[in-house]
Amino acid sequence: MKEIVANARAPFGSVYHFFPGGKEQLGAETVRRSGAECGRLLPLVLDAHPDLVEAVRAFFALAAQDLVEANYEDACPIATVALETSSTSEILRQACADVFEDWIELGSERVAAAGIPRDAARNLTIAMIAMLEGAFVLCRATRTTEALIVSGQWCAKMAEAAMPASRRTGN
Amino acid sequence: MKEIVANARAPFGSVYHFFPGGKEQLGAETVRRSGAECGRLLPLVLDAHPDLVEAVRAFFALAAQDLVEANYEDACPIATVALETSSTSEILRQACADVFEDWIELGSERVAAAGIPRDAARNLTIAMIAMLEGAFVLCRATRTTEALIVSGQWCAKMAEAAMPASRRTGN
DNA sequence: GTCTATAGAAGGATAGAC
DNA sequence: GTCTATCCTTCTATAGAC
16 A cells, blocks of 8 residues: 555555545455456457457457566456455455456457357357456466467457358458 | 464464475465365366366366355465466466466376377367466356356367367267 | 564554644 | 554564573
8 A cells, every 4th residue: 555655646644535445445446447448458459350250369469469568467457356355355356346247248249249149249258258367377377478379269269169150251 | 374373283483494485485385285286186077077078067067166165265276376476476476387387287188188189289278277267267256157157168169179070979 | 493472564544733 | 635643453584492
């Protein structure tokens, strides 16, 4: 907390003026805010690639590139908090859960727009988010991008398989 | 540390007698030990199901069941440590990396035994571990098993797709 | 070689001056 | 309503008695 306040060049007491709930409230709001920020990345990448399979490939490639550029220090800002706090703080757990549900909803919409039925779209999106999050864990631990590369390839295949035959481009 | 020592009914100083490296060393050895323990679960489940696709299904179903029984409090003992410490402790990061590499190697052997070429076996195993780890993150945050269920279905499909046509059982 | 008692730092939170 | 100074707790680690 002291580090955060110093970094913000604010007096220490201000934290408790603006965040009466203290550390937990500040954490929860940070999760929601950075979660929404990450969520905005999704349409950004997807809209640049009209083909869903290409978009998935691009997304994982970008994730791998960002991870290396961040020296393997920053990946998903939510996952760490989710694992650390889900059993000890209902407020923080709920914030993480809401962010994940938003991402699933956001992704599902785009996936469905590619011609995949609503339920299948949700399932595909959940699987891709799970694979992305898990790959981040493996990559940060090993300091390699192998898991992200491999995961991207599989997710592209999954997207391909979920597409209705009529809309496949053969990527 | 105090909690651990108290739980072990040991005097506090003993920690630093047996683990001169303090918290970091104790953590690293815990990661390696519980990682190996989890690793032993893999052959246990896989050997009970001679068909790889069935084994994958069983593994995810078991993971979901265990998670619910643990009230969503315990999932993977390595992932949390990996995310929390990879940027701040080289010793702990390396311990997590070694565990993950062991799991990949262990899994690859079994997958390869189902008739999948060595490289494809490694890629499939990495993808499945990533999806499992990511699903744990989502499930613990949402306190639902949806992500694990969905991930299990996709991993079964992935295993199916990776099998040589001659060995497919049509599961 | 085992353990107790405590050091020394960092943690989060608050009281009360302005 | 803003901020400073400080409180109390908790943390990891160690010194030194036995």
